[in-house]
Amino acid sequence: MSQDSQTIKTAHQIVMQKGEMYVGWSTKEDVRKRGGSGGLVTSMLAAALEKKLVDAVVVLKKMNEFEAVPIITSDVNEVLNSAGSLHSVPSNFAKLIANRNLKVALPAKGCDVRGIIEQGKRNAINLDNTFIVGLNCGGSMHPVVTREMLEVMYKIKPEDVHGEEIEKGKLIFETKDGKEHAITIDELEEKGYGRRESCRYCTIKIPNNADIACGNWGVTGDLAGKATFVEITSEKGAKLLQNAIDAGYIQVQKPDEKGVAARSKIKGVMEGLGKKWKDKVFVPMDNRLEYFRKELENCIDCGACKAVCPTCSCGDVSKCTEFHFRGDAYRMSMYHLVRFLHLADSCIGCGQCADVCPVDIPLTRLYRRFANPVQEQLKYEPGMDMRKPPFFEAKLEV
Amino acid sequence: MSDSTESKSTDINKDSGEKRVGVFVCECGVNIGGVVNTKAVAEYIGTLPGVKVTSVNKFTCSDSGQADIQNKIKEHNLNRVVVAACSPKTHEPTFRACIEQMGLNQYFLEFVNIRDHCSWIHMWEKEKATEKAKDLIRMGVERAKLLEPLQASEVPVTDKALVVGAGVAGMQAALDLADMGFQVYLVEKEPSIGGRMARFDKVFPTNDCSICILGPKMVEVARNKNIKIMSYSEVKAVDGYVGNFNVKVEHKPRYLDVTKCTGCAKCSEVCPVEVPYDFNEGFGTRKAIYVPFPQAVPLRAVLDKENCISCKACAKACQSGAINYDMQPGFTDLNVGVIIGAVGFKTYDPEPRHDFGYGLYDNVITAMEFERLLNAAGPTGGHVVRPSDCKEPIRVGFVNCVGSRDKATNIYCSGVCCMYTIKNAQLLKEKRPETDHTIMYMDIRTPFRGYEESYNRSRNLGVKFLRGRPSEVKEDPVTKNIKVRVEDTLANEIRNLEFDLLVLATGIVPHEGINQIQQLLKLSKAADGLLMEAHPKLRPVDTTIDGVFLAGVASGPKDIPYAVSQGSACASRATILLKNKKAITEGITAVVNPDVCAGCGVCLPMCPFQAIKMDETPYLNTGIKKANVVKALCKGCGTCVTACPTGALEQSHFKNEQVLAQVKNVFKFQEVVA
Amino acid sequence: MSSEAAAAPKTNGWEPKIVAFCCNWCSYGGADSAGMGRFQQPASARIIRVMCSGRIDPLHVFNAFLEGADAVLVTGCHIGDCHYVNGNDKTKIKYKFLENVVRELGLEKERLQLNWISASEGEKFANFIRDVTEQIKKIGPSPLKPEGVV
Ligand SMILES: Cc1cc2nc3c(=O)[nH]c(=O)nc-3n(C[C@H](O)[C@H](O)[C@H](O)COP(=O)(O)OP(=O)(O)OC[C@H]3O[C@@H](n4cnc5c(N)ncnc54)[C@H](O)[C@@H]3O)c2cc1C
Ligand SMILES: Cc1cc2nc3c(=O)[nH]c(=O)nc-3n(C[C@H](O)[C@H](O)[C@H](O)COP(=O)(O)OP(=O)(O)OC[C@H]3O[C@@H](n4cnc5c(N)ncnc54)[C@H](O)[C@@H]3O)c2cc1C
Ligand code: SF4
Ligand code: SF4
Ligand code: SF4
């Protein structure tokens, strides 16, 4: 192994490098137990804070099984207590850390990472100071939908739920009485439950655009469910992991070949599934004008969809809002038209807008209608690398 | 940091609360009046809110028409004026001045085109034309109400000039400016000033000895105490704007102390290295240390480190101890008010395409090579010989338009090739009357004084002119003569000719350095790849960048007299700024509202003039660094405004709400549909 | 593309309303040249002048459609000729986005068009307006046009 300047040496002579993969877990018993799969992520974040790699960490503070609030904290204990994956909290952390000038580490699903990178391109986040711990993500669920699903499909009370996991294509809820209730995700989604629509057709399952990608895929044998598989995807990622090892927060070992193969296979299958969903959701349509008009008819101009959009860096005043007047009574919303255009290259399909809309307009589906063809034609994937959004390019072969 | 171009409403702007619009509909004789029902139009416009008076005139631009506007401004206390007439492109300045005289801000004028865009193009649809005129004026009225006062801003001008390129054009510009008393920095990338002209033997149309007329000029440049020559130097960075350009110049090391070197060339006598000499178009050689040419200015040696073998022989030979092998590049920072670009050109290179056998056959050469052979100071002492056997050719063929007027290379005419070919044939014919010359041409172009006469002189001397382009050029493997197959399109017959030497009149093309200069000065290029002027007819030496001017072939093919005139023209244009010590910059610019700007920075790469900068420090307590438009650099195109997602950027006079006022008023509700 | 429509005063029937954005230096000049050359064209276009095609904001185009435009034209200098070096390169990009949104929205392709027209190309300008008007007459008023608007 060449020891060029980009490697990081330690007392133990372990050298973390971009491109390498490990399986690891927290050395702290309680964190390991509470963790989604071994508490590695939590421990890594805590170590970064303790060793002053960063000044702050973002984590979810759990309220109950379906609710949690993101917090920015500099308290190591608060970080350690946050372990665990919450599949029904479809938050997005990008805007949370925008324009705060933080030296920060944070966990991030694929869409969080993409949002953070897009904010970085717009000067709102300094990516050099941001350590992004990517979480593999097969999808998240909307809390309201989950509650309804529990009652309708599982016939259990949401309050009784104690834990939840996904295994072999099944979504399993554990109730306080220790019983497990499993239904296949296919069946759930067939009935309109399960993952959010945008998650179904999302194809960023392993966030290689983060500094380090963590998940349970690829953890085999006895360790399954008790350890996290990590892939180092940048120098910053190497630093994070090394720091946690040096601080004694985590232990790692090389993954076995079977695990590596399984992980990449699963990734392929999930991406394929995502593409299928995309074709299913975005069927060609006639009379689109009428479709869009109908869907947007109920918009009350609350502006929430703009406020949550993790790729938008405008403040309260923006082109989409300033020239939109309800009194105009146009046949189409000026606000949304401008946004359709502004987001055509930048929409990452995170689903935030649809989640937040008080009148339940399936906004992500609408916005992707415009974004899909533009991003395909321009071969542009927002949030995946530092390429400038084409709309702001000075010259482009189009 | 924002300077106050858009002044608050002061009394002179008469921008008190209520918008009082006057609309002046012009009949333009019958040009408009003959099609558009101007009375009906005025009547309708009079009903629009805010319109205090309407008026129809036969010729609004006439004295009486303008007086009508001025009277009505006074009478009705108007603060916005709409003129519906011809094109703002020709008449806007007239009416701006007209209302300004009445104390209104000149940007309170809205000009509506109901002639070129209406009456003239709907001559047989009078009703529709009338309706359209109503729409157009309504759009104008609504926009007028939203117009804001603007003032062009003034920037101070440093009274020094930079001239880049010391060919004949750049030298002329430098001399004229220096003679008017301004300090000039003349930057030349070669070791000597003089440019192309220093290489020619004689120049058309009078066939004067080129260096005999150029040499004294070069000396004059050197002696002028207002000119600082920076030879063997290049511009590395340009920052700032009209009146205040900061320029970084790099002085390449000559590896000798120019204050000690006397130009005696003892060093080159002893230098053992010989390399082909590009000044002679590769004919003959020079040493690794050499004086460029006998008339060089400055007359100093230069050591070419690439070929130097470090034998140190020259250091020993140099009696003044000038040589310094460890010399490093030097840098000078200049602050100048204006920049003149006179960076010249190169000739088309026929080698890659092997045009007419060039590069394949020894005895096919370019005109530039021929010029050096003709030159008494050239590699052969003025004897034209052919490369294969160094014999003096008898039968010489010339092919015109090589790399010019040709779809496969360059479509434009290089302008000088006909004339220099005529000159070259003449010169050799005069030297050696036994020679036989055939010029193969497409058209002979001899537009200026003495040119046609020179052409006639060649004919009288016996130079043959054959209209046709060679279709085949081959070398005789034994004699190395060049065999040409060409259709004489006047006689309508195929001719097979044999020449001892074939000379290609290669055209004018941009040199490799043009892109760098273009980027440094933020200029644009024309289709021919050379730099572009502000207007091909009316502003031929200005550029779109205020304070930057172009002279000579750098902005298109031209001959020496034309290049020299442009040098003088640049000096004259530049003097307007240098003498007034101030420049007026565009009143219409982009403006950032820092309260709205998100600091996203997407506007920066939109501006071709790099007029937008991010602030160094965050704005107030927002923690966000905001964008800022440098007014003196902004040309007011508005491209950045389109990109800005927040609307923080606005283009004055074309603000979103001003444009939208027009958009909205294209249409109207129709109460009853017939 | 007959340039003979000049003599045909067909006044009956519906006249579309077309909003044409022109840059000051080229296409606006092209429209002027059309006038100077007396190249007759349908009275359908309403020209809005901006300094450079780069200023043609998608915002303005959307607004034109929502206000009732049957077609919107984006015009400027030929590539390479922009008075501000390369404003029209950027127009090209913005237009690509606009085109996509307008098409996806379900508006016919004839309703949004891009053309580079120099200040000397009066006849081209007139032909362009005539062609677009013909096309729009075939497909009828814009479905986005608010009721009662002309
Ligand atoms: C919604 C979701 C779906 C996932 N799907 C997969 C999958 O399909 N395949 C796979 O291999 N791995 C998946 N993971 C990752 C996996 O569940 C573990 O989070 C990962 O292996 C790390 O485990 P850990 O014990 O090291 O993390 P922990 O130590 O438990 O740390 C988890 C961290 O993630 C944060 N977090 C919890 N929920 C969310 C959320 N909804 N959004 C953002 N941050 C959150 C917590 O605040 C904590 O900081 C998913 C994670 C989430 C949140
Ligand atoms: C074969 C031939 C024969 C010709 N014969 C005649 C003739 O007989 N009569 C006639 O009227 N015209 C003739 N011409 C045309 C004539 O050469 C030009 O009109 C004239 O040289 C133009 O002068 P200039 O100053 O514009 O350019 P140039 O003479 O090319 O001078 C440009 C100068 O700028 C310098 N330079 C370039 N880049 C930089 C830089 N980045 N920084 C600093 N300096 C730089 C160059 O080194 C050069 O010194 C002939 C042309 C050719 C090709
Ligand atoms: S438009 Fe909606 S789906 Fe797209 S990035 Fe914004 S919030 Fe996410
Ligand atoms: S969140 Fe929904 S209601 Fe609110 S502005 Fe967006 S689309 Fe309209
Ligand atoms: S370096 Fe010395 S020898 Fe060479 S030219 Fe100068 S003075 Fe003469």
Ligand code: SF4
């Ligand atoms: S208006 Fe044009 S010139 Fe001015 S800052 Fe914007 S892009 Fe640059």
Ligand code: SF4
């Ligand atoms: S594009 Fe607009 S919001 Fe962004 S930095 Fe420029 S002025 Fe500010």
Ligand code: FES
């Ligand atoms: S000025 Fe015409 S496109 Fe820029």
